[in-house]
Amino acid sequence: MQAANTGKRTVISIRPVFDSDRPKVYLETYGCQMNVNDSEVVVAIMQKAGYSVTKNIGDANLILINTCSVRDNAEQRVWGRLEYFRQEKKKRPNVSIGLIGCMAERLKESLLENNIVDVVVGPDAYRELPKLVEKTESGQKGINVLLSRDETYSDISPVRLDKTGVTAFISIMRGCNNVCAFCVVPYTRGGERSRNPETVLRELKELSDNGYREVTLLGQNVDSYSWKDVTFAGLLAMVAESAPEMRVRFSTSHPRDMTDDVLKTMAKYGNICNYIHLPVQSGSSAILQSMNRKYTREEYLQRIKTIREIMPDCAVSTDIIAGFCGETQKDHEDTLSLMREVGYDFAYMFKYSERPNTKAARHFKDDVPEDVKIRRLTEIIELQSELSLTSHKKDVGSIVEVLVEDTSKRSENDLCGRTPQNKTVVFPKGNNKIGDLVKIKITDCSQATLKGFAISGLLT
Numbered sequence: 012m013q014a015a016n017t018g019k020r021t022v023i024s025i026r027p028v029f030d031s032d033r034p035k036v037y038l039e040t041y042g043c044q045m046n047v048n049d050s051e052v053v054v055a056i057m058q059k060a061g062y063s064v065t066k067n068i069g070d071a072n073l074i075l076i077n078t079c080s081v082r083d084n085a086e087q088r089v090w091g092r093l094e095y096f097r098q099e100k101k102k103r104p105n106v107s108i109g110l111i112g113c114m115a116e117r118l119k120e121s122l123l124e125n126n127i128v129d130v131v132v133g134p135d136a137y138r139e140l141p142k143l144v145e146k147t148e149s150g151q152k153g154i155n156v157l158l159s160r161d162e163t164y165s166d167i168s169p170v171r172l173d174k175t176g177v178t179a180f181i182s183i184m185r186g187c188n189n190v191c192a193f194c195v196v197p198y199t200r201g202g203e204r205s206r207n208p209e210t211v212l213r214e215l216k217e218l219s220d221n222g223y224r225e226v227t228l229l230g231q232n233v234d235s236y237s238w239k240d241v242t243f244a245g246l247l248a249m250v251a252e253s254a255p256e257m258r259v260r261f262s263t264s265h266p267r268d269m270t271d272d273v274l275k276t277m278a279k280y281g282n283i284c285n286y287i288h289l290p291v292q293s294g295s296s297a298i299l300q301s302m303n304r305k306y307t308r309e310e311y312l313q314r315i316k317t318i319r320e321i322m323p324d325c326a327v328s329t330d331i332i333a334g335f336c337g338e339t340q341k342d343h344e345d346t347l348s349l350m351r352e353v354g355y356d357f358a359y360m361f362k363y364s365e366r367p368n369t370k371a372a373r374h375f376k377d378d379v380p381e382d383v384k385i386r387r388l389t390e391i392i393e394l395q396s397e398l399s400l401t402s403h404k405k406d407v408g409s410i411v412e413v414l415v416e417d418t419s420k421r422s423e424n425d426l427c428g429r430t431p432q433n434k435t436v437v438f439p440k441g442n443n444k445i446g447d448l449v450k451i452k453i454t455d456c457s458q459a460t461l462k463g464f465a466i467s468g469l470l471t
């Protein structure tokens with residue numbers, strides 16, 4: 012980490028080092044936000060071990076793939092990349108290839124049998140990476156897939172790999188104790204452990220010192236965050252108070268564990284965004300029970316009702332699985348009717364993909380035919396498109412606050428960013444720039460995006 016003396020105070024640089032003299036690591040990341048943040052921890056560990064970062068595969072001494080196992084197609088993508096890296100290895104036999112993350116944890120030693128992969132490291136063993144990579148220099152293989160009860164990497168300042176330096180993640184905890192029947196996470200990331208709030212505030216200050224404008228607190232289930240007597244609501248308040256100039260978001264919440272205190276804390280602090288990602292997975296209580304989600308349809312809807320009572324303008328998104336084991340047409344219709352009742356702003360929607368060794372794989376038959384899964388998923392996606400469009404139409408004519416995150420993908424004359432409700436807005440650049448907080452008058456929308464123009468005067 013390089014310290015810049017700004018006359019008044021020392022700012023720790025948290026950006027990657029691109030140094031031609033050092034050995035170079037090239038890193039590809041797949042999967043969730045947690046994996047994105049883990050890759051930033053991995054780069055910090057490798058930089059401390061003398062490596063620098065490269066975006067060019069051909070220059071890399073070490074190629075790392077941070078993998079995801081949440082669905083079969085996530086792993087299939089990695090197998091495809093490994094075939095590509097097999098060619099790289101043929102051209103440059105001395106390059107080391109490492110497979111890390113959830114797939115490494117799930118498949119372990121079997122990944123060393125394909126003459127491509129030299130190092131396999133699970134999500135809790137990244138501190139071992141430099142030593143294991145060193146072994147490969149003498150032609151040996153390296154592996155560590157031990158899960159930990161207390162590893163949180165809380166002493167490590169992640170090296171931020173994002174392009175624009177506006178938004179960043181802080182992992183406040185690791186692992187999950189919920190064991191939902193369809194999910195591999197408890198097997199690939201282990202049990203829950205929370206970070207000392209002081210280390211979260213240290214990382215927050217590093218982000219603020221480096222000009223970041225928004226932070227997202229990450230956990231598989233943030234609502235079960237717990238450090239001595241500090242609950243998630245307590246941590247959220249500490250973060251909001253410590254960086255009043257920064258927007259605060261968090262993900263992922265759990266319907267059974269979310270407390271009214273969290274909602275009241277959100278309502279109390281203006282810099283905590285009025286947006287909640289609250290996975291429901293299914294609208295049928297029978298399916299929720301076999302999924303081991305530990306709440307019913309009615310309890311979920313009650314949670315939504317409480318959210319709207321405490322924060323009437325809070326946006327809500329969710330996760331939905333179509334075609335879980337034993338799902339009937341009636342169960343599917345329960346999911347559609349719940350979506351209508353909630354009126355989600357956005358949703359991540361998937362068809363059930365059986366994951367080995369999960370509770371569902373061990374106890375249930377994956378009995379919903381593929382064509383039925385696809386038809387039900389299509390109906391869910393179509394309904395959500397309507398709901399998202401309805402949500403966006405309500406914003407037309409309003410003035411929203413947008414944090415500019417990047418240039419629009421469609422036109423370099425346009426900028427894009429998100430509202431506190433996590434809605435994407437595209438608008439003509441004018442004199443605004445990335446990192447600005449801008450007032451936008453919304454004039455039009457699609458189901459995916461809001462469109463408008465900046466009205467005078469930056470917010471800050």
Ligand code: SF4
Pocket residue numbers: 187188189190191194195196197231232265
């Ligand atoms: S809450 Fe359930 S779905 Fe989410 S990570 Fe934990 S086990 Fe997986």
